[in-house]
Amino acid sequence: xxxxxxxxxxxxxxxxxGVEERASRFTKRSLxxxxxxxxxxxALNMIDLTTLEGKDTEGKVKQLCYKAMHLLDAYPGLPxxxxxxxxPSMVGIAKKALGDSGIKVASVATAFPSGQxxxxxxxxxxxxxxxxxxxxxxxxxxxxxxxxGEYNFVYDEIAAIKELCGEVRLKVILETxxxxxxxxxxxxxxxxxxxxxxxxxxxxxKIQPAATMPVTLVMLxxxxxxxxxxxxxxxxxxxxxISKAKLALHYxxxxxxxxxxxxMNNEWFRFGASSLANDILMQLMKxxxxxYQSGDYFSND
Amino acid sequence: MAKSKNTLKLKFDSARNxxxxxxxxxxxxxxxxxxxxxxxxxxxxxSKKYFDTxxxxxxxxxxxxALANKADVDKAVVAARNAYxxxxxxxxxxxxxxxIFRISRIIQEKARELAVIETLDxxxxxxxxxxxxxxxxxxxxxxxxxWADKLEYAFPNRNPKxxxxxxxxxxxxxxxxxxxxxxxxxxxxxxxxxxxxxENTSLTALKLAEIFQEADLPPxxxxxxxxxxxxxxxxVNHPGINKIAFTGSTEVGKxxxxxxxxxxxxATLELGGKAANIIFEDAPIDQAVEGIINGIFFNxxxxxxxxxxxFVQESVYKLVLQKLKDRIETLIVGNxxxxxxxxxxxxxxxxxxxxxxxxKIGQQExxxxxxxxxxxxxxxFYCKPTIFTNxxxxxxxxxxxxxxxxxxxxxxxxxxxxxxxxxxxxFGLSAGVxxxxxxxxxxxxxxxxxxxxxxxxxNKFDPTSPFGGYKExxxxxxGGLHGLGGYVEV
Numbered sequence: 001x002x003x004x005x006x007x008x009x010x011x012x013x014x015x016x017x018g019v020e021e022r023a024s025r026f027t028k029r030s031l032x033x034x035x036x037x038x039x040x041x042x043a044l045n046m047i048d049l050t051t052l053e054g055k056d057t058e059g060k061v062k063q064l065c066y067k068a069m070h071l072l073d074a075y076p077g078l079p080x081x082x083x084x085x086x087x088p089s090m091v092g093i094a095k096k097a098l099g100d101s102g103i104k105v106a107s108v109a110t111a112f113p114s115g116q117x118x119x120x121x122x123x124x125x126x127x128x129x130x131x132x133x134x135x136x137x138x139x140x141x142x143x144x145x146x147x148x149g150e151y152n153f154v155y156d157e158i159a160a161i162k163e164l165c166g167e168v169r170l171k172v173i174l175e176t177x178x179x180x181x182x183x184x185x186x187x188x189x190x191x192x193x194x195x196x197x198x199x200x201x202x203x204x205x206k207i208q209p210a211a212t213m214p215v216t217l218v219m220l221x222x223x224x225x226x227x228x229x230x231x232x233x234x235x236x237x238x239x240x241x242i243s244k245a246k247l248a249l250h251y252x253x254x255x256x257x258x259x260x261x262x263x264m265n266n267e268w269f270r271f272g273a274s275s276l277a278n279d280i281l282m283q284l285m286k287x288x289x290x291x292y293q294s295g296d297y298f299s300n301d
Numbered sequence: 302m303a304k305s306k307n308t309l310k311l312k313f314d315s316a317r318n319x320x321x322x323x324x325x326x327x328x329x330x331x332x333x334x335x336x337x338x339x340x341x342x343x344x345x346x347x348s349k350k351y352f353d354t355x356x357x358x359x360x361x362x363x364x365x366x367a368l369a370n371k372a373d374v375d376k377a378v379v380a381a382r383n384a385y386x387x388x389x390x391x392x393x394x395x396x397x398x399x400x401i402f403r404i405s406r407i408i409q410e411k412a413r414e415l416a417v418i419e420t421l422d423x424x425x426x427x428x429x430x431x432x433x434x435x436x437x438x439x440x441x442x443x444x445x446x447x448w449a450d451k452l453e454y455a456f457p458n459r460n461p462k463x464x465x466x467x468x469x470x471x472x473x474x475x476x477x478x479x480x481x482x483x484x485x486x487x488x489x490x491x492x493x494x495x496x497x498x499x500e501n502t503s504l505t506a507l508k509l510a511e512i513f514q515e516a517d518l519p520p521x522x523x524x525x526x527x528x529x530x531x532x533x534x535x536x537v538n539h540p541g542i543n544k545i546a547f548t549g550s551t552e553v554g555k556x557x558x559x560x561x562x563x564x565x566x567x568a569t570l571e572l573g574g575k576a577a578n579i580i581f582e583d584a585p586i587d588q589a590v591e592g593i594i595n596g597i598f599f600n601x602x603x604x605x606x607x608x609x610x611x612f613v614q615e616s617v618y619k620l621v622l623q624k625l626k627d628r629i630e631t632l633i634v635g636n637x638x639x640x641x642x643x644x645x646x647x648x649x650x651x652x653x654x655x656x657x658x659x660x661k662i663g664q665q666e667x668x669x670x671x672x673x674x675x676x677x678x679x680x681x682f683y684c685k686p687t688i689f690t691n692x693x694x695x696x697x698x699x700x701x702x703x704x705x706x707x708x709x710x711x712x713x714x715x716x717x718x719x720x721x722x723x724x725x726x727x728f729g730l731s732a733g734v735x736x737x738x739x740x741x742x743x744x745x746x747x748x749x750x751x752x753x754x755x756x757x758x759x760n761k762f763d764p765t766s767p768f769g770g771y772k773e774x775x776x777x778x779x780g781g782l783h784g785l786g787g788y789v790e791v
Contacts, residue, residue, distance in 0.1 A: 014587075224311070253316075
């Protein structure tokens with residue numbers, strides 16, 4: 001697919017102190033007026049509304065789908081979220097519930113969240129999710145193999161899943177909270193992109209820490225370097241831990257200043273989140289009315 | 302699928318065009334006119350003359366500042382001498398410390414106002430005066446206050462004694478911070494002070510005078526006289542001065558050195574620089590690019606230790622240049638009072654002319670110029686962030702201090718070549734080294750002839766850390782224990 005596959009043992013060096021310093025600078029931007037309003041709308045439109053629980057049921061998923069389509073009817077002109085993110089067994093239900101709303105269904109797969117299974121099982125898991133109608137697959141990488149230095153194994157697994165996916169967009173979850181260093185985050189990002197990922201994604205949401213700004217910055221810079229080298233755009237999805245509108249805006253500032261405006265839409269950037277939407281809605285109502293409303297005015301689905 | 306490399310461009314218009322987020326100018330209380338601060342009171346100048354101080358971002362007048370002549374300087378020095386002999390020298394050290402602590406706390410209380418005034422008067426982004434200048438100024442007073450009653454531990458068995466009256470002359474790039482940097486160690490060691498701020502940026506020093514009043518600092522312990530070069534010369538030549546501390550240009554530093562020759566006056570001079578920022582191929586490249594940006598564009602490049610010469614190892618040159626250009630495109634240039642501004646106004650028309658002249662010289666010398674595609678405000682003094690490539694050691698833009706947002710980029714092949722080129726300068730204030738390899742850092746730091754060397758970072762300052770230069774960058778150290786040493790007899 002690419003002229004040259006780099007040596008993954010020699011990925012670019014990352015200096016953690018410098019990354020943290022740079023990441024904190026984005027949080028100093030002060031967004032006002034239209035810039036803030038557009039940012040909030042955009043963030044809302046970039047959400048992968050997520051429920052990934054053992055106790056998920058048909059009822060829960062249907063409610064979430066309804067929420068996705070009707071974020072706040074009291075505020076006309078709102079965008080919808082980008083996608084619903086569920087387990088494979090819930091894909092059919094979500095697909096049906098969302099109908100022709102245009103909201104995509106993303107399914108986790110490949111023995112999510114640990115990925116501790118055989119490639120055969122992972123492929124079967126993926127095949128099932130796609131057969132159920134998933135528009136996007138969120139796979140996990142084998143972190144154990146990664147720590148053993150078996151980068152080719154990790155690469156081959158991603159490539160195999162991508163082959164199954166075809167036109168279905170593949171998000172590759174690095175589970176950065178288990179990788180241990182930003183050097184490893186960069187290495188895993190490179191492996192995923194060269195192996196065929198359409199998105200790289202930080203976390204499953206099951207491990208702490210999940211998405212952080214420094215980790216996301218390293219991944220965005222990996223995407224930029226990949227684009228410089230190959231001309232191919234890769235999308236980014238931080239997931240877990242982003243529950244406040246203000247933090248989401250910080251992420252958008254970072255995206256805007258690292259990858260630029262071509263990435264500022266939900267084809268190229270997503271937030272994996274469950275409670276972010278309501279905080280954004282609260283901020284939008286504050287912008288509109290000048291007052292903060294009680295949480296009870298925003299539906300919890 | 303691969304498009305040709307190094308031609309892909311990212312688009313940053315939306316990142317640069319944010320809605321205005323201005324800090325309020327109204328919180329700054331600036332009087333129409335400022336007098337001289339002598340013996341604890343604001344006094345009219347015997348010259349009866351005043352000069353204007355303007356906002357370089359708008360070219361509007363902010364206030365009138367008293368011009369001190371010889372008689373005024375004399376009055377200030379006499380006040381400082383009296384305060385030294387009758388009050389400050391006799392005060393128990395821990396009492397001195399209490400005053401200095403009080404000053405730092407009041408600076409913190411007034412931080413927002415001071416930041417706004419610093420930005421209005423000097424043109425630096427409010428983000429920088431708010432997050433760097435003012436907090437750092439308070440920290441210098443805090444740090445030195447702590448030493449006041451512990452000097453026998455700072456100089457064990459050497460019985461440190463104050464020098465007497467210190468004449469201090471400071472530049473316009475970090476007005477309040479430089480005042481703090483000079484006044485705090487002088488007071489902590491028991492000296493009294495006559496300080497002359499730069500004529501473009503007197504306001505925060507005069508606000509500091511109000512803070513001294515509020516802190517009940519005994520009259521005459523610090524005197525602040527305003528004016529231009531002539532006032533400074535009167536101060537330097539005054540026989541009642543025991544010590545000159547100067548931060549500014551190498552040119553003026555040399556004049557001072559000449560005029561105090563043959564006198565008993567001690568001196569520390571912190572002068573110009575043309576620092577090498579060295580990027581090795583094994584460096585964390587994205588963080589190094591940030592370091593290049595911070596190194597040269599911090600405070601519009603009005604920084605004596607600015608990383609104004611960039612040396613990049615040839616194997617990563619193209620990549621670094623591509624990233625650097627993209628990063629420069631994201632910088633927000635404009636109104637310093639906007640909280641999002643990264644690069645504010647050039648401090649004065651005069652300095653802007655100097656910088657623009659170097660832009661011309663660089664192109665005449667055959668260097669290739671690249672500037673941000675950003676738009677500049679119509680009024681005020683502004684310069685686009687600029688880099689020059691195809692630069693040689695023999696170019697003037699690689700040799701002379703420009704003191705603006707202008708970077709000269711050269712390449713190197715080996716470590717020895719990097720060291721040779723970095724040291725091949727009349728200056729020696731600071732340097733930066735970027736590599737993932739610790740041993741290489743220590744090798745470089747032992748061979749670079751510069752007072753401050755940063756590894757994998759740039760422009761980091763701390764009151765506990767000494768700062769100063771080699772060669773034409775001056776002598777003596779300020780900050781930390783070494784900084785106290787400049788104000789005591791041992």
